[in-house]
Amino acid sequence: MGAKMIAAVYYGPFDLRVVERPIPEIESGEVLLKVAKASICSTDLRILHGSHGKCPPGTVRVLGHEVAGDIAQVGDGVKDLTVGMRVFVAPNIGCGRCRLCITGNTNLCPDCEAIGVTIDGAFAEYLRIPAAAVLQGNLIPLGDGVKPEVSPMIEPLACVMRGQTAVGVAFDDDVLVIGAGPVGIMHMMVAKLRGARRVIVSEVIPERAEQAERLGADRVVNPERDDLAAVLAEETDGTGADVVIVAAPSHAAQESALELAGIGGRINYFGGLPKERPGITVDSNLIHYKELVVTGTTGSSTADCWRAAAAVESGGVDLSALVSACYPLQQAVEAFAAAEDRKALKVVLQEELSSLGH
Numbered sequence: 001m002g003a004k005m006i007a008a009v010y011y012g013p014f015d016l017r018v019v020e021r022p023i024p025e026i027e028s029g030e031v032l033l034k035v036a037k038a039s040i041c042s043t044d045l046r047i048l049h050g051s052h053g054k055c056p057p058g059t060v061r062v063l064g065h066e067v068a069g070d071i072a073q074v075g076d077g078v079k080d081l082t083v084g085m086r087v088f089v090a091p092n093i094g095c096g097r098c099r100l101c102i103t104g105n106t107n108l109c110p111d112c113e114a115i116g117v118t119i120d121g122a123f124a125e126y127l128r129i130p131a132a133a134v135l136q137g138n139l140i141p142l143g144d145g146v147k148p149e150v151s152p153m154i155e156p157l158a159c160v161m162r163g164q165t166a167v168g169v170a171f172d173d174d175v176l177v178i179g180a181g182p183v184g185i186m187h188m189m190v191a192k193l194r195g196a197r198r199v200i201v202s203e204v205i206p207e208r209a210e211q212a213e214r215l216g217a218d219r220v221v222n223p224e225r226d227d228l229a230a231v232l233a234e235e236t237d238g239t240g241a242d243v244v245i246v247a248a249p250s251h252a253a254q255e256s257a258l259e260l261a262g263i264g265g266r267i268n269y270f271g272g273l274p275k276e277r278p279g280i281t282v283d284s285n286l287i288h289y290k291e292l293v294v295t296g297t298t299g300s301s302t303a304d305c306w307r308a309a310a311a312v313e314s315g316g317v318d319l320s321a322l323v324s325a326c327y328p329l330q331q332a333v334e335a336f337a338a339a340e341d342r343k344a345l346k347v348v349l350q351e352e353l354s355s356l357g358h
Contacts, residue, residue: 005126010063013268018332026074038068039348043117060158069085075131090140092301093138104302149350151312154305156318160308162304164268166295175244176201180201192242193311200217202222228260251273255281267295
Protein backbone atom coordinates (compact mmCIF):
# COMPACT_ATOMS: atom_id res chain seq x y z
CA MET A 1 0.00 0.00 0.00
CA GLY A 2 1.23 3.49 -0.86
CA ALA A 3 1.65 6.51 1.39
CA LYS A 4 -1.49 8.13 2.71
CA MET A 5 -2.80 11.68 2.96
CA ILE A 6 -5.91 13.31 4.37
CA ALA A 7 -8.55 14.87 2.14
CA ALA A 8 -11.96 16.54 2.45
CA VAL A 9 -14.27 14.41 0.33
CA TYR A 10 -17.83 15.09 -0.84
CA TYR A 11 -20.00 11.97 -0.63
CA GLY A 12 -23.38 13.57 -1.33
CA PRO A 13 -25.52 16.54 -0.29
CA PHE A 14 -24.34 17.92 3.07
CA ASP A 15 -22.00 14.95 3.49
CA LEU A 16 -18.42 16.18 3.65
CA ARG A 17 -15.89 13.92 5.37
CA VAL A 18 -12.22 14.29 6.22
CA VAL A 19 -10.78 10.89 5.34
CA GLU A 20 -7.50 9.16 4.64
CA ARG A 21 -6.67 8.44 1.01
CA PRO A 22 -3.63 7.25 -0.93
CA ILE A 23 -1.37 10.02 -2.19
CA PRO A 24 -2.06 10.20 -5.95
CA GLU A 25 0.45 8.53 -8.23
CA ILE A 26 1.42 10.49 -11.32
CA GLU A 27 2.16 9.31 -14.83
CA SER A 28 4.17 10.71 -17.71
CA GLY A 29 3.45 14.41 -18.31
CA GLU A 30 1.75 14.91 -14.94
CA VAL A 31 2.71 16.86 -11.82
CA LEU A 32 2.10 16.15 -8.13
CA LEU A 33 1.43 19.29 -6.11
CA LYS A 34 1.95 19.63 -2.36
CA VAL A 35 -1.01 21.87 -1.48
CA ALA A 36 -0.06 24.96 0.53
CA LYS A 37 -3.35 26.88 0.65
CA ALA A 38 -6.79 26.32 -0.87
CA SER A 39 -9.80 28.60 -0.40
CA ILE A 40 -13.49 27.75 -0.25
CA CYS A 41 -15.69 29.13 -3.03
CA SER A 42 -19.43 29.46 -3.51
CA THR A 43 -19.09 26.68 -6.10
CA ASP A 44 -17.84 24.36 -3.36
CA LEU A 45 -20.86 25.29 -1.25
CA ARG A 46 -23.18 24.67 -4.20
CA ILE A 47 -21.68 21.21 -4.67
CA LEU A 48 -22.06 20.49 -0.96
CA HIS A 49 -25.74 21.42 -1.21
CA GLY A 50 -26.16 18.93 -4.07
CA SER A 51 -27.09 21.64 -6.56
CA HIS A 52 -24.18 21.59 -9.02
CA GLY A 53 -24.98 20.08 -12.40
CA LYS A 54 -21.51 18.56 -12.90
CA CYS A 55 -21.69 16.64 -9.61
CA PRO A 56 -24.77 14.41 -10.13
CA PRO A 57 -26.05 11.95 -7.51
CA GLY A 58 -23.45 9.32 -6.73
CA THR A 59 -20.50 11.68 -7.18
CA VAL A 60 -17.65 11.19 -4.72
CA ARG A 61 -15.12 13.99 -5.08
CA VAL A 62 -12.28 15.77 -3.34
CA LEU A 63 -13.46 19.37 -3.59
CA GLY A 64 -11.42 22.56 -3.99
CA HIS A 65 -10.39 24.48 -7.09
CA GLU A 66 -8.79 27.65 -5.68
CA VAL A 67 -5.27 26.44 -4.91
CA ALA A 68 -1.59 27.16 -4.77
CA GLY A 69 1.22 24.87 -3.67
CA ASP A 70 4.70 23.53 -4.24
CA ILE A 71 5.61 21.01 -6.90
CA ALA A 72 6.47 17.74 -5.16
CA GLN A 73 7.09 15.53 -8.20
CA VAL A 74 7.19 15.87 -11.98
CA GLY A 75 6.47 13.13 -14.48
CA ASP A 76 8.58 12.19 -17.47
CA GLY A 77 8.51 14.76 -20.25
CA VAL A 78 7.46 17.74 -18.09
CA LYS A 79 9.39 20.86 -19.09
CA ASP A 80 10.07 24.15 -17.29
CA LEU A 81 8.53 22.96 -14.01
CA THR A 82 10.78 21.77 -11.19
CA VAL A 83 10.37 20.25 -7.75
CA GLY A 84 9.98 22.95 -5.09
CA MET A 85 8.50 25.57 -7.45
CA ARG A 86 5.52 27.48 -5.96
CA VAL A 87 2.64 27.59 -8.45
CA PHE A 88 -0.99 28.62 -8.73
CA VAL A 89 -3.29 26.21 -10.57
CA ALA A 90 -5.77 27.44 -13.17
CA PRO A 91 -8.62 24.97 -12.58
CA ASN A 92 -10.37 24.70 -15.96
CA ILE A 93 -8.84 22.27 -18.45
CA GLY A 94 -10.14 22.49 -22.00
CA CYS A 95 -9.71 19.84 -24.68
CA GLY A 96 -7.12 22.11 -26.34
CA ARG A 97 -8.45 21.43 -29.84
CA CYS A 98 -11.90 23.00 -30.22
CA ARG A 99 -12.54 26.52 -31.49
CA LEU A 100 -13.25 27.80 -27.97
CA CYS A 101 -9.94 26.48 -26.63
CA ILE A 102 -8.02 27.79 -29.62
CA THR A 103 -9.46 31.28 -29.04
CA GLY A 104 -8.46 31.18 -25.37
CA ASN A 105 -11.86 30.40 -23.88
CA THR A 106 -10.91 27.13 -22.22
CA ASN A 107 -13.59 27.60 -19.54
CA LEU A 108 -16.30 27.39 -22.23
CA CYS A 109 -15.00 24.21 -23.86
CA PRO A 110 -17.86 21.69 -24.06
CA ASP A 111 -15.45 18.97 -22.88
CA CYS A 112 -13.93 21.09 -20.12
CA GLU A 113 -12.69 19.31 -17.01
CA ALA A 114 -12.45 21.26 -13.77
CA ILE A 115 -10.24 20.50 -10.79
CA GLY A 116 -12.40 20.00 -7.70
CA VAL A 117 -15.56 19.65 -9.77
CA THR A 118 -15.23 16.92 -12.40
CA ILE A 119 -11.90 15.58 -11.10
CA ASP A 120 -10.43 15.44 -7.60
CA GLY A 121 -9.40 18.78 -6.21
CA ALA A 122 -7.32 20.70 -3.73
CA PHE A 123 -8.83 20.06 -0.30
CA ALA A 124 -6.15 17.44 0.27
CA GLU A 125 -2.49 17.32 1.15
CA TYR A 126 -1.55 16.46 -2.43
CA LEU A 127 -3.15 17.20 -5.80
CA ARG A 128 -2.51 15.39 -9.09
CA ILE A 129 -2.31 17.77 -12.06
CA PRO A 130 -3.32 16.00 -15.31
CA ALA A 131 -0.98 16.09 -18.28
CA ALA A 132 -3.43 18.19 -20.32
CA ALA A 133 -3.34 20.92 -17.65
CA VAL A 134 0.46 20.85 -17.54
CA LEU A 135 0.68 21.01 -21.33
CA GLN A 136 -1.84 23.87 -21.62
CA GLY A 137 -0.06 26.12 -19.08
CA ASN A 138 -2.44 25.74 -16.12
CA LEU A 139 0.46 25.81 -13.65
CA ILE A 140 1.48 29.43 -13.11
CA PRO A 141 4.74 30.11 -11.23
CA LEU A 142 4.46 32.54 -8.31
CA GLY A 143 7.16 34.79 -6.91
CA ASP A 144 8.10 34.97 -3.24
CA GLY A 145 6.24 38.27 -2.91
CA VAL A 146 2.80 36.66 -3.22
CA LYS A 147 1.35 36.03 0.24
CA PRO A 148 0.53 32.33 0.62
CA GLU A 149 -3.01 32.87 1.97
CA VAL A 150 -3.80 35.19 -0.96
CA SER A 151 -2.48 32.94 -3.75
CA PRO A 152 -5.59 30.70 -4.09
CA MET A 153 -7.74 33.79 -4.61
CA ILE A 154 -6.07 34.41 -7.94
CA GLU A 155 -8.82 32.16 -9.35
CA PRO A 156 -11.85 34.26 -8.29
CA LEU A 157 -9.89 37.38 -9.21
CA ALA A 158 -9.46 35.92 -12.70
CA CYS A 159 -13.24 35.45 -12.91
CA VAL A 160 -13.76 39.06 -11.83
CA MET A 161 -11.27 40.37 -14.38
CA ARG A 162 -13.05 38.38 -17.10
CA GLY A 163 -16.37 39.97 -16.09
CA GLN A 164 -14.96 43.48 -16.10
CA THR A 165 -13.31 42.98 -19.46
CA ALA A 166 -16.72 42.00 -20.86
CA VAL A 167 -18.20 45.37 -19.85
CA GLY A 168 -15.05 47.40 -20.42
CA VAL A 169 -14.81 49.20 -17.08
CA ALA A 170 -12.72 52.30 -17.75
CA PHE A 171 -11.81 55.79 -16.63
CA ASP A 172 -14.72 58.06 -15.69
CA ASP A 173 -17.18 55.17 -15.33
CA ASP A 174 -19.68 55.18 -12.49
CA VAL A 175 -19.89 51.54 -11.44
CA LEU A 176 -22.59 49.87 -9.36
CA VAL A 177 -21.67 46.52 -7.78
CA ILE A 178 -24.64 44.58 -6.39
CA GLY A 179 -23.43 42.23 -3.67
CA ALA A 180 -20.44 42.67 -1.34
CA GLY A 181 -19.38 39.07 -0.94
CA PRO A 182 -15.80 38.14 -1.84
CA VAL A 183 -16.26 38.59 -5.58
CA GLY A 184 -18.25 41.79 -5.08
CA ILE A 185 -15.36 43.24 -3.08
CA MET A 186 -12.95 42.11 -5.80
CA HIS A 187 -15.13 43.77 -8.44
CA MET A 188 -14.96 46.98 -6.42
CA MET A 189 -11.16 46.76 -6.19
CA VAL A 190 -10.65 45.93 -9.87
CA ALA A 191 -13.03 48.70 -11.00
CA LYS A 192 -10.94 51.16 -8.99
CA LEU A 193 -7.76 49.74 -10.52
CA ARG A 194 -9.23 50.19 -14.00
CA GLY A 195 -9.93 53.87 -13.28
CA ALA A 196 -13.63 53.99 -12.39
CA ARG A 197 -14.73 57.43 -11.22
CA ARG A 198 -16.97 56.12 -8.46
CA VAL A 199 -17.91 52.65 -7.24
CA ILE A 200 -21.22 52.30 -5.41
CA VAL A 201 -21.88 48.99 -3.65
CA SER A 202 -25.32 47.58 -2.79
CA GLU A 203 -25.38 45.13 0.14
CA VAL A 204 -28.01 44.09 2.71
CA ILE A 205 -25.76 42.28 5.21
CA PRO A 206 -24.38 44.89 7.66
CA GLU A 207 -21.03 43.16 8.20
CA ARG A 208 -20.37 42.90 4.48
CA ALA A 209 -21.53 46.48 3.91
CA GLU A 210 -19.06 47.66 6.55
CA GLN A 211 -16.27 45.68 4.90
CA ALA A 212 -17.05 47.21 1.50
CA GLU A 213 -16.90 50.70 2.97
CA ARG A 214 -13.66 49.97 4.81
CA LEU A 215 -12.04 48.51 1.70
CA GLY A 216 -12.74 51.49 -0.53
CA ALA A 217 -16.32 51.75 -1.80
CA ASP A 218 -17.28 55.34 -2.50
CA ARG A 219 -20.74 54.66 -1.13
CA VAL A 220 -22.48 51.61 0.29
CA VAL A 221 -26.28 51.29 0.12
CA ASN A 222 -28.65 48.88 1.84
CA PRO A 223 -31.43 48.49 -0.77
CA GLU A 224 -33.83 47.14 1.87
CA ARG A 225 -33.54 50.38 3.81
CA ASP A 226 -32.74 53.02 1.19
CA ASP A 227 -33.96 53.75 -2.34
CA LEU A 228 -31.05 52.45 -4.42
CA ALA A 229 -32.25 54.18 -7.61
CA ALA A 230 -32.49 57.53 -5.80
CA VAL A 231 -29.04 57.15 -4.26
CA LEU A 232 -27.58 56.16 -7.61
CA ALA A 233 -29.18 59.20 -9.27
CA GLU A 234 -27.68 61.40 -6.58
CA GLU A 235 -24.23 59.88 -7.00
CA THR A 236 -24.24 60.02 -10.81
CA ASP A 237 -25.84 63.44 -11.39
CA GLY A 238 -29.01 61.70 -12.50
CA THR A 239 -27.50 59.67 -15.34
CA GLY A 240 -27.49 56.21 -13.74
CA ALA A 241 -24.64 53.74 -13.68
CA ASP A 242 -22.33 53.33 -16.65
CA VAL A 243 -21.68 49.77 -15.49
CA VAL A 244 -23.79 47.47 -13.31
CA ILE A 245 -22.22 44.25 -12.06
CA VAL A 246 -24.60 41.79 -10.42
CA ALA A 247 -22.31 39.82 -8.12
CA ALA A 248 -25.10 38.05 -6.25
CA PRO A 249 -27.38 35.12 -7.20
CA SER A 250 -30.47 37.31 -6.99
CA HIS A 251 -33.44 37.40 -9.39
CA ALA A 252 -34.48 40.87 -8.18
CA ALA A 253 -30.96 42.22 -8.59
CA GLN A 254 -30.68 40.95 -12.16
CA GLU A 255 -34.05 42.48 -13.07
CA SER A 256 -33.31 45.82 -11.38
CA ALA A 257 -29.96 46.14 -13.17
CA LEU A 258 -31.79 47.14 -16.36
CA GLU A 259 -33.51 49.99 -14.49
CA LEU A 260 -30.37 51.13 -12.66
CA ALA A 261 -28.12 51.30 -15.73
CA GLY A 262 -27.92 54.63 -17.49
CA ILE A 263 -28.30 55.32 -21.20
CA GLY A 264 -25.73 53.21 -23.03
CA GLY A 265 -24.96 51.30 -19.83
CA ARG A 266 -23.21 47.93 -19.68
CA ILE A 267 -24.42 45.13 -17.42
CA ASN A 268 -22.64 41.96 -16.35
CA TYR A 269 -24.59 39.08 -14.84
CA PHE A 270 -21.70 37.68 -12.86
CA GLY A 271 -23.60 35.62 -10.29
CA GLY A 272 -25.57 32.67 -11.64
CA LEU A 273 -29.09 31.83 -10.48
CA PRO A 274 -30.17 28.53 -8.87
CA LYS A 275 -30.71 25.81 -11.48
CA GLU A 276 -34.20 25.07 -10.13
CA ARG A 277 -35.26 28.67 -10.86
CA PRO A 278 -33.02 30.20 -13.52
CA GLY A 279 -35.46 32.65 -15.13
CA ILE A 280 -36.11 36.35 -14.67
CA THR A 281 -38.63 38.79 -16.16
CA VAL A 282 -36.94 41.18 -18.58
CA ASP A 283 -38.37 44.45 -19.88
CA SER A 284 -36.63 44.33 -23.26
CA ASN A 285 -37.75 47.88 -24.01
CA LEU A 286 -35.22 49.04 -21.42
CA ILE A 287 -32.49 47.29 -23.40
CA HIS A 288 -33.85 48.66 -26.66
CA TYR A 289 -34.48 52.31 -25.80
CA LYS A 290 -31.51 52.75 -23.46
CA GLU A 291 -29.19 50.86 -25.84
CA LEU A 292 -27.95 48.68 -23.03
CA VAL A 293 -25.29 46.02 -23.42
CA VAL A 294 -26.07 42.96 -21.28
CA THR A 295 -23.33 40.39 -20.77
CA GLY A 296 -22.73 37.27 -18.72
CA THR A 297 -19.46 35.63 -17.77
CA THR A 298 -18.75 32.30 -16.14
CA GLY A 299 -15.56 31.08 -14.55
CA SER A 300 -12.16 31.97 -15.98
CA SER A 301 -9.88 30.85 -18.75
CA THR A 302 -6.23 29.95 -18.30
CA ALA A 303 -5.34 33.29 -19.90
CA ASP A 304 -7.54 35.11 -17.35
CA CYS A 305 -5.64 33.32 -14.55
CA TRP A 306 -2.26 34.39 -15.91
CA ARG A 307 -3.47 38.01 -15.99
CA ALA A 308 -4.83 37.77 -12.45
CA ALA A 309 -1.60 36.24 -11.18
CA ALA A 310 0.33 39.12 -12.72
CA ALA A 311 -1.98 41.64 -11.05
CA VAL A 312 -1.45 40.05 -7.64
CA GLU A 313 2.29 39.61 -8.08
CA SER A 314 2.76 43.24 -9.15
CA GLY A 315 0.88 44.49 -6.09
CA GLY A 316 -1.83 46.03 -8.26
CA VAL A 317 -4.48 44.11 -6.30
CA ASP A 318 -4.04 43.27 -2.60
CA LEU A 319 -6.51 40.57 -1.60
CA SER A 320 -5.20 39.93 1.92
CA ALA A 321 -8.07 41.85 3.56
CA LEU A 322 -10.55 39.34 2.11
CA VAL A 323 -9.23 36.44 4.20
CA SER A 324 -11.69 35.95 7.06
CA ALA A 325 -10.19 32.80 8.58
CA CYS A 326 -7.67 30.00 8.07
CA TYR A 327 -8.42 26.42 9.13
CA PRO A 328 -6.25 23.30 9.12
CA LEU A 329 -7.35 20.71 6.58
CA GLN A 330 -8.42 18.42 9.42
CA GLN A 331 -11.13 21.00 10.27
CA ALA A 332 -12.57 21.21 6.75
CA VAL A 333 -16.14 20.58 7.97
CA GLU A 334 -15.86 23.51 10.40
CA ALA A 335 -14.29 25.63 7.68
CA PHE A 336 -17.25 24.97 5.36
CA ALA A 337 -19.63 25.98 8.17
CA ALA A 338 -17.71 29.25 8.53
CA ALA A 339 -17.86 29.81 4.76
CA GLU A 340 -21.64 29.29 4.85
CA ASP A 341 -21.89 32.25 7.24
CA ARG A 342 -22.63 35.12 4.88
CA LYS A 343 -20.78 37.50 7.18
CA ALA A 344 -17.46 35.88 6.19
CA LEU A 345 -15.53 36.67 3.03
CA LYS A 346 -12.89 34.03 2.15
CA VAL A 347 -12.12 30.98 4.28
CA VAL A 348 -8.79 29.28 3.57
CA LEU A 349 -7.75 25.68 4.23
CA GLN A 350 -4.12 24.82 4.85
CA GLU A 351 -2.19 21.69 5.70
CA GLU A 352 -1.81 22.57 9.36
CA LEU A 353 -2.83 25.35 11.72
CA SER A 354 -0.44 28.29 11.59
CA SER A 355 -0.55 32.06 11.49
CA LEU A 356 -1.42 33.77 8.24
CA GLY A 357 1.44 34.08 5.83
CA HIS A 358 3.51 31.20 7.27
